[in-house]
Amino acid sequence: MTTPDATSLLSFATAGSVDDGKSTLVGRLLCDTRSVHTDQLADIERASRDRDGTEPDLALFSDGLRAEREQGITIDVAYRYFSTPRRRFVLADTPGHVQYTRNMVTGISHADLVVILADARNGVVEQTLRHVAISALLRVPQLVLAVNKMDLVDWDEQTFAGIARNFTEHAAILGAREVTAIPISALTGDNVVSPSSRMTWYRGPSLLSHLQTTPARPDLSKGPTRFPVQYVLRSGTTTCPQRGYAGRIASGRFRVGEAVTVLPSGQCTTIDAIDVLGRPVDIARAPQSVTLRLAGQLDVPRGDLIASGHDVPRTTREVRATVCHLHDHPLRSGDRLLLKHGSRTVRALVTEIIDRLDIATLEQRTGSGELRANDIGTVHLRTSEPLALDAYAHSPHTGSFVLIEPVRGDTYSAGLCWRQLKISAQRSRGILPGLGNRLTASP
The missing domain is CATH 2.40.30.10 (Translation factors)
Structure with a gap:
């Protein structure tokens, strides 16, 4: 593996549950890499004093909306650009609240890597698994588990090891191919940019060091x-x-x-x-x-x-796909929607809601008949005109689509196509089609 040079670009996103410290981590990265202008730092210090804070609140570097600062949560995706002598970065700080999972999907859709945070006191929670599932669906090549707030568990090695083991096991079931676990404290800066002197038992790279050396996605x-x-x-x-x-x-x-x-x-x-x-x-x-x-x-x-002419996708009007439902109105069998695939938009009928992924148990539930906001499930669609579809793993651009409500124009669901699959014996464990190494394509 070659080391990326200073001209290479890595697009990565942060994700995690509410209050796991994503925005603080972003602020720490920007500050410690000296990617913040003096006037920006002064503005953050002033805003922190207004909130009765004695130290600059690093989360304010990415939480720019008034509602975000008032509530102390990230609502929209915040994009930040910074560089080091070794690499350039585009960072998408995505919201952690389940209500804004749809924004998280947008933020990681073009990411080469996703940093998923977990609070060292809480470990892997349901929203953590939802973010792993979406990352695996979108075929993000690499996941980084950043176990944050290690300062609040006395820098305990066994706490970190237990969370890392739990996360890795769930990620493997959901189809994630490569996982790196790093213990950090975004508040104090330990293992974010520089190695920590308080976790000498950890011999891996700091988060920035890993970001500087990890490869980007394959050449399009x-x-x-x-x-x-x-x-x-x-x-x-x-x-x-x-x-x-x-x-x-x-x-x-x-x-x-x-x-x-x-x-x-x-x-x-x-x-x-x-x-x-x-x-x-x-x-x-x-x-x-x-x-x-x-x-x-x-x-x-x-x-x-x-x-x-040597590699032609099959055209079809019958679409079987995994979708992440993004709208507050449920997706139901019989819904008549618009399907946007690339630059082509056609009418589509939802003929069947096949199953839904239960994030808590990682099992597929059948018979629900609908997908609610932030649900992940398998659907069957029939389109008014034939579409040239690839499997998402083969070609992400021509293997993905969105479902649109035809009257208001609201985006309903984000979908990923997959070829007809030959289900392995482990299918009974409840793995969604297209999630990775537990399913094999039929010849």
């Missing part, structure tokens, strides 16, 4: 070749019209002369030209925004998908 250009058409550009003359298809390459790479397939129509053609910022190029790769020009006069509207 090495995935399957996928290009959702966002806009059709017309030029030329009436007798000789020309069309260009503008958008952003979701994954893979395109070459001039390459054979491609347009979906869902299934039309086969080749690439005549590729334009990047108005200049012709021979090759383009994700995540570049480009204009593709295809051979022949084809009907390719917005919402179609252009894929490599």
Whole structure:
């Protein structure tokens, strides 16, 4: 494994239950890496004095909304950008309250790594497991368990070891592939940026050291070749019209002369030209925004998908997927919604709520008939038009979608597609489809 250089970027998110110290940890990282301007620090010190605090409240660096400061909780996702001599970072501080789990889903959807905090006094709680389940569903490559507030348990090694063991066991069941546990105190700074002198029994890296050396997600250009058409550009003359298809390459790479397939129509053609910022190029790769020009006069509207002729996703109107329900109104069988997949939006009918994950027991519950806010479950949908769907593990962009209420335009659920699965014997333990190493795809 190569060490990332100063130009590399890591996107990571923090998650955890209420009062586990996420915002304080963010403030500690920003302060100890000297990523805070003098006027920002003065503002925080003034706000802390107004709240009868003698020391600067580090949580205020990310809790910027008035309601957040009044209630002492994170409500919206707070993005912070900082860097060290070794790396650049984009940090998403996500809310911990179960009511705002939908915001947490947004925050970690593009994360290379998620730091999940646990209060050393409380250990692994239900909301901790919910965050692990969502991280596993979204295929976040790495999880970091930060056991916070070690100062309140006298820096006890056995307390940390018990929480780390419990968390790792649950994470493995939910499909998390790589977990690193680090004992910290965000308030005092122990093991956040610098190693702790009060936990000499811990010989691993500090949190920042781990963030500086962990690899980012695989290069998008090495995935399957996928290009959702966002806009059709017309030029030329009436007798000789020309069309260009503008958008952003979701994954893979395109070459001039390459054979491609347009979906869902299934039309086969080749690439005549590729334009990047108005200049012709021979090759383009994700995540570049480009204009593709295809051979022949084809009907390719917005919402179609252009894929490599060697790796074509299957088109279908029957969608079986795992969803995280985000709306206060339950998702029920018979609901008629809109399904947005890439740049394509179609009507969809919820034909069945297959099961729901019980976060407390990690078992799948059948027969509920609905999913309530923050529930995770498996559903079956029927769409009005065929969609070109990948398995989420194969291509996250073309393997995900959102369900939208058609009248008000509210986002109902975030969904992840998965191929037909051959369930292992451990299916009876209640693992959701698509969560990882306990399920295998059928040939």
